[in-house]
Amino acid sequence: MMMNLQNLHSRAVRLTSLCFSASSAPLTLQDVASPHPKGIAKVVLKKGKTQLFKDGNPMVYSGAVDRIIGRPPPKTGDVVVVADGMEKCIGWGVYNSVSMFCVRLMQLEDEVSGDRSCAFNVEKLLEKRIEASVELRRNLGMPSVSTNAYRLINSEGDRLSGLVVDIFGDVAVIASSAAWVEKYKLEIESCTRKVYGVNHVIWRPSFEILKEEGLDVSELKDVQPSSRLERTKVVENGIAYAISLDGQKTGFYADQRENRCFISTISHGKRVLDLCCYSGGFSLNAAKGAALEVTGVDTSLPALELARENVGLNRLDPDKITFLRKDITEFMKDAVSRNETWDIVILDPPKLAPSRKVLKSAMGMYRNLNSLAMRVTKRGGLLMTCSCSGAMTQSGMFPRIIQGAASSAGRRATILRQAGAACDHPIDPAYPEGEYLSNVLLRVS
Template sequence: MLHLQSRLIKSLSISSSPAASTIQEIATACPKGLAKVVLKKGKAQLFKDGSPMVYSGAVDRIIGRPPPKTGDVVLVADGTEKPIGWGLYNSVSMFSVRLMQLEEEAASDPSCTLNVEKMIETRIHTARELRKNLGLPSASTNAYRLVNSEGDRLSGLIIDVFGDLAVVASSAAWVEKYKAEIEDCVRGIEEINHVKWRPSVDILKEEGIDVSELKETSPSTCPERTKVKENGIFYTISLEGQKTGFYADQRENRHFISTISEGQKVLDLCCYSGGFSLNALRGGAINVTGIDSSLPALELAKENVVLNSMDPERISFLKADATAFMKDALSRNESWDIVILDPPKLAPRKKVLQTASGMYRNLNSLAMQLTRKGGFLMTCSCSGAMTQSGMFLQILQGAASMAKKKITVLRPAGAACDHPIDPSYPEGAYLSNILLRVL
């Protein structure tokens, strides 16, 4: 197929026909032919405008025998059966096709058309060039996101880089099918010596993957832990920990904390491995308290204090439930100049948004009561359903009313710049980080 495609592309490049370099023309060269996913009337424009995932409800019919299998390349066509793009099919998922390329793109540059391996290579290269232009990696930071799923036009694929190690998070069936090709591309990056594969098991089940059959493509030589540097601060991270092992999305927000912490007393709730805490201490905080319910996370945080030769007398970490700790602190009339609240994902899906809203309201009400008058509360939500709902500020206002406090928004923020978002897929926005003044 690739030989035929190359031959056809070469002939198209010297053809005077403007219709020659199209997806349909290239598909014709495929000896087995390709199935065509035909959209319902009126649905095509959404995807022509860039929405990367064709949901099953938008599909009218599928043309092709035998029917396509999960991971197969398919054409996506409008109601007249004219192709508008191509992508990777899934017979089980609510997303029938993850679009890889639109017709206009194929017409202007057909080199990757219907060639998944070439598309993976091109998109990862483009993502790497973007990070270079953003100054990543740098002398002070070697932990960053290399590929951010839809934001880098590789839906279902996340790659975080930690020094010479890359962690690949897979949440789509096509990513598992092309695992070897993805790993080859990542290993081809000069500074990468190790690749760790982290399948998102629950999501892959919904993609129709038998997770019991997931295995490494080659024997893993990855260490269980590694050291990284972010904004000049060193961290030991566990590759068996949460997500990919480190939350690079908060990098810019952690740095901001370092700029406002001089002479301040800081409380870091749900501190994980101490990212905000260490930045506060580096910024000159007189005292920092980190709270988390995970003992392994707190052990990492303590290691990180030693790793950076920081004064252990000015920072402490305590294993506790955030809500219980705050209630107990209030009973002792304690308060802090800066409070950071970065809880785990409370609303993984829209259907639990109402319940999660109450949890966010209660947590933030307690945090506001612990913030001295005129002090700062940096509060976060990593729940995509919450961020996309636009309700977070309203919930914070409700929390302020509960706490009998007045709040002012000083700095609304999100994920760091190496986490690009495709505006045609706003569901990619998940992190809210809001700095409040509490009165």
């Protein structure tokens, strides 16, 4: 094993030396890859399919590939060169023989010519990209005394497609949704442990997505630790939260941070209803904003237990904030039958459209939920409605669904504010599919 690693390292050194020999002119990826070393295949794109990827989209889908040059053919996790129809190199990435995304581009030609150190070197690239993400969050003020829960790596937004890292105090939760991420698990964990303040690292594979990546999910489950840190405490905008690291997603929704903070600024003296409240994020912010009373509704008992614990952590008046375990549809129907309304309603349902295939049916669910939410919003009151479904957000249909819901409810809705995920969830404009969260504030009359 040691000899194999030494051979691989020696080959990488020879490759880098070959690719970046001294020259008066900047070296291109073509110089690096031609003649490409034995074992590094070339994925050639179809004519007319190149510009999307030259512009920065990292997800090379199988339908864009014309042929693969190289023997033996590349295996999942192998580094490959990506070339246009004339076999001119445009970048390099990591190959997947099963996924609909057969290459995830890591670097483009101009990046290689500008920085020779990371060419064909995933480990080195990981170090540089994670260091860059740490610096970006530092420039955004994270972590701070008032906020130590934030996203460190946001997949394509941080140029590491398939990798998400959330920081919760001294805990880093790594969410894996790509085969290459699993292959470089040890290297990713090592880089994450170097982040200042991180003392614990938890690995959370997205099993359903990884199954589509061609991985044996049963094997992944077998290697997960049987015992690990299950809970921790964080602070966000000065509000303390106990969070379950076995909970939904990575355990906490840092993406709504700025929207939760906004709720605290408009809740003074208001009756607030928080639907799908999870561990109480919007509810706690409303209470901190001096709401007259707050009601949170969710079906998850563990989430509600956390929410009640968080009331105590923040020394809030338990008589002014109530959490109920109920289905939100039934709760709203009951409220409508009693003609009960609230000054501010927050509707933040789970992902109803996990893919474009189910978008049409999900539209009906979003319309029905929003129609009910408008009917329990006081006339002249405010409704903050959300969708965390990327398929919905990217379709551009959410405002139209809101209008349909208003018509169905016999209400008129006016959009006051539109927002997405917090600033520590960057989006690469070359990959707009990374945008998923819609948060819309409405006046309902």
